[in-house]
Amino acid sequence: MKKILITGGAGFIGSHVVRLFVNTYADYEVYNLDKLTYAGNLENLKDVENKPNYKFVLGDITDAEFINNLFEEHKFSAVVHLAAESHVDRSISNPLDFVFANVIGTVNLLNAAKKAWGCNKDKPVPTDRIFYHVSTDEVYGSLGETGFFLETTPYDPQSPYSASKASSDHFVRAYNNTYNLPVVISNCSNNYGANQFPEKLIPLFIHNIKTNKALPVYGDGKYTRDWLWVADHARAIDVILHKGELGETYNIGGFNEWQNIELIKLLCKIMDKKLGRAEGESEKLITYVKDRPGHDKRYAIDASKLNQKLGWKPSVTFEEGLEKTVDWYLENEEWLRNVTSGEYQKYYTAQYATR
Numbered sequence: 001m002k003k004i005l006i007t008g009g010a011g012f013i014g015s016h017v018v019r020l021f022v023n024t025y026a027d028y029e030v031y032n033l034d035k036l037t038y039a040g041n042l043e044n045l046k047d048v049e050n051k052p053n054y055k056f057v058l059g060d061i062t063d064a065e066f067i068n069n070l071f072e073e074h075k076f077s078a079v080v081h082l083a084a085e086s087h088v089d090r091s092i093s094n095p096l097d098f099v100f101a102n103v104i105g106t107v108n109l110l111n112a113a114k115k116a117w118g119c120n121k122d123k124p125v126p127t128d129r130i131f132y133h134v135s136t137d138e139v140y141g142s143l144g145e146t147g148f149f150l151e152t153t154p155y156d157p158q159s160p161y162s163a164s165k166a167s168s169d170h171f172v173r174a175y176n177n178t179y180n181l182p183v184v185i186s187n188c189s190n191n192y193g194a195n196q197f198p199e200k201l202i203p204l205f206i207h208n209i210k211t212n213k214a215l216p217v218y219g220d221g222k223y224t225r226d227w228l229w230v231a232d233h234a235r236a237i238d239v240i241l242h243k244g245e246l247g248e249t250y251n252i253g254g255f256n257e258w259q260n261i262e263l264i265k266l267l268c269k270i271m272d273k274k275l276g277r278a279e280g281e282s283e284k285l286i287t288y289v290k291d292r293p294g295h296d297k298r299y300a301i302d303a304s305k306l307n308q309k310l311g312w313k314p315s316v317t318f319e320e321g322l323e324k325t326v327d328w329y330l331e332n333e334e335w336l337r338n339v340t341s342g343e344y345q346k347y348y349t350a351q352y353a354t355r
């Protein structure tokens with residue numbers, strides 16, 4: 001029986017990873033460690049919460065003693081580390097939160113894994129253990145009109161969020177180099193799909209269109225992102241964890257660049273159709289607002305290493321994925337209501353605080 005620790009499993013991407021692993025690997029014990037910050041929601045995992053190979057652990061990765069004890073107790077053979085503060089706008093108002101969660105939290109996990117696995121430079125890298133660090137394409141900075149981020153692109157983070165993620169990536173590589181810790185890193189582009197907290201562009205705009213609120217487009221809207229359906233990111237993590245080479249980095253992307261304003265217009269069109277509105281109705285909600293400070297112009301991932309070496313590719317087109325996503329938010333009104341009202345937090349935090 002393999003014991004695997006997934007951190008941040010109650011969040012957006014983490015919950016898709018937990019579900020995939022619990023449903024695919026009946027012989028793994030999947031531990032989901034999450035602090036249940038505003039972004040953590042156990043409702044995301046209702047369909048797997050009673051499965052025998054799933055366990056939830058309420059805890060904070062910034063608490064070194066707690067993390068060390070957890071590793072000592074459970075002897076995990078693999079860690080998939082997703083827990084983080086993840087929203088760029090929040091990092092601009094509260095950078096230190098990002099240093100604590102993303103940098104110190106990651107180093108605590110690295111220390112615990114190093115100790116539990118007895119790693120040091122005098123011994124070969126263990127091949128039956130793995131520390132998988134989930135990172136972002138934002139560490140590479142911002143692109144001009146052309147070009148792509150490769151695994152070899154130098155780091156050039158521009159926001160407090162991306163600086164904290166870049167720092168955590170450097171620590172992961174340093175632990176591999178200095179202590180022979182078995183690691184792998186992936187850097188992924190923008191995810192979208194079910195269960196994303198409605199502070200990020202796509203779920204926020206779906207919610208606002210539905211409730212006839214303004215759609216706040218930052219700056220001129222001509223910023224470009226590469227969008228990937230979250231279930232395809234979870235599949236990529238599965239493939240890299242099981243088939244990736246230790247010490248390597250893999251870029252994950254959707255081969256799918258969209259300027260924000262074009263994406264928003266497509267979303268408005270899909271929503272008009274779903275809500276039975278006249279075409280063009282939702283677009284009237286578009287409101288240009290003050291730009292995000294230090295806003296990165298363009299991200300574009302070259303994921304050909306992952307494609308060629310491990311055979312992964314996205315499974316849906318953007319139009320299909322976006323339509324599925326809109327359907328999910330329209331069919332899961334209660335999820336959105338609980339999240340926007342804050343109800344979800346009170347219920348689960350109280351439930352686990354008593355254990």
Ligand code: NAD
Nearest residue numbers: 008010011012013035036037039040060061083084086191
């Ligand atoms: P999210 O904000 O939806 O979820 C983060 C989860 O981490 C939450 O459940 C939260 O409760 C938990 N968490 C935060 N601080 C914690 C702490 N101190 N201790 C324990 N748990 C804590 O984030 P997401 O969008 O699902 O992103 C997950 C990971 O993937 C992050 O590392 C992020 O940098 C990375 N990533 C995200 C995207 C994206 O488009 N969302 C793209 C590439 C990489």
Ligand code: DAU
Nearest residue numbers: 086087088136137138189190199200201216217218223260
């Ligand atoms: O590239 C991967 C990254 O993608 C992840 O590492 C981050 O965790 C994730 O949050 C995401 O970062 P972005 O800043 O690109 O995502 P966000 O949804 O916040 O914004 C997407 C684009 O839309 C960006 O150019 C800013 C713009 N935007 C966003 C919001 C929330 C708006 O114009 N208006 C908005 O209200």
